Amino acid sequence: MLHLIENEKLMCTIASDGAEIRSLKNKATGEEYIWQINPSVWGSSSPVLFPAIGKIKEDKVIYNGKDYTMPKHGIIRNNKSLSFQKYSSSKCAFTLESSPETLRQYPFQFSFSVVYTLIDNRLLMTYTIENRDKVPMSFACGGHTAYACPLNDKTKLSDYVIEFPTPLQLTSSTLGASGLLSLHQRDIASAAGVLPLSESLFDKDALIFAHLDCDWVRLRKKKDKKGIIVRFKGYPHLALWSKPAADYVCIEPWLGLPDLEEESLDITQKPTYTTIAPGTTFSIGIETEIE
Numbered sequence: 001m002l003h004l005i006e007n008e009k010l011m012c013t014i015a016s017d018g019a020e021i022r023s024l025k026n027k028a029t030g031e032e033y034i035w036q037i038n039p040s041v042w043g044s045s046s047p048v049l050f051p052a053i054g055k056i057k058e059d060k061v062i063y064n065g066k067d068y069t070m071p072k073h074g075i076i077r078n079n080k081s082l083s084f085q086k087y088s089s090s091k092c093a094f095t096l097e098s099s100p101e102t103l104r105q106y107p108f109q110f111s112f113s114v115v116y117t118l119i120d121n122r123l124l125m126t127y128t129i130e131n132r133d134k135v136p137m138s139f140a141c142g143g144h145t146a147y148a149c150p151l152n153d154k155t156k157l158s159d160y161v162i163e164f165p166t167p168l169q170l171t172s173s174t175l176g177a178s179g180l181l182s183l184h185q186r187d188i189a190s191a192a193g194v195l196p197l198s199e200s201l202f203d204k205d206a207l208i209f210a211h212l213d214c215d216w217v218r219l220r221k222k223k224d225k226k227g228i229i230v231r232f233k234g235y236p237h238l239a240l241w242s243k244p245a246a247d248y249v250c251i252e253p254w255l256g257l258p259d260l261e262e263e264s265l266d267i268t269q270k271p272t273y274t275t276i277a278p279g280t281t282f283s284i285g286i287e288t289e290i291e
Contacts, residue, residue, distance in 0.1 A: 020048065051106055053254050055178075055258060061266070079096060093115040094113065110129065122288065128282070136278065140273050143251075145230075163219075167193040168193065169187075170190050181261065208239045215235070237272075238251070
């Protein structure tokens with residue numbers, strides 16, 4: 001099922017399964033800013049990542065000596081059990097609470113909500129995580145939204161760039177053949193804070209910038225000054241990804257990283273995970289601004 005929120009400038013459609021953004025449109029022009037799913041290329045448009053990011057080592061985590069099966073990117077993506085609440089014409093929320101099913105995958109009692117709000121020319125996506133357990137709770141979370149880069153005979157992926165607030169030395173962590181994070185890193189060429197996209201940029205999978213010193217990026221065409229700004233205050237890591245030569249780029253703020261090849265399976269020993277105390281709540285957001 002699809003749910004619509006809108007204001008005077010934008011309209012946004014979100015799927016009940018996994019709370020994935022399916023569409024974000026300019027109401028005046030009809031321009032679409034979210035990649036429209038093509039199953040032959042990729043079957044998602046904006047997965048919500050919690051309580052894990054990327055591939056999980058051996059597809060499980062361990063807590064107090066017990067195994068918990070954990071799918072790639074965690075338990076929200078494609079989940080059909082999220083409840084829905086609409087607060088107004090421009091604001092809605094999707095919530096998953098712990099259950100016997102989640103407790104087979106993730107060892108803690110919790111509530112996870114993602115709230116979508118349209119304000120002027122911006123879409124705010126806010127994650128709220130409540131620890132309802134009696135023990136500290138460890139998790140990662142993040143976004144994975146695919147922004148449309150329309151291509152045609154005259155427009156190539158190389159006509160688009162990712163702009164950073166300041167010039168940065170971009171060094172990407174690398175996924176190994178296992179799909180897990182390796183210790184190998186590679187330098188990514190950029191100039192004056194601008195990373196050119198290309199048909200081959202993602203041939204070796206995602207670019208993963210750990211501990212990146214910025215909190216926003218802009219996706220735009222080379223010839224334009226404006227585009228789409230994604231703001232991600234509080235997220236220490238950023239991934240960029242696309243299928244080679246596909247007509248989108250995912251901008252992925254991450255709180256946490258995929259499992260390292262040599263990482264412990266114990267969820268309490270994940271070095272990049274966040275841990276919150278019993279009875280506490282944690283919130284973090286991602287904002288998409290249409291310039």
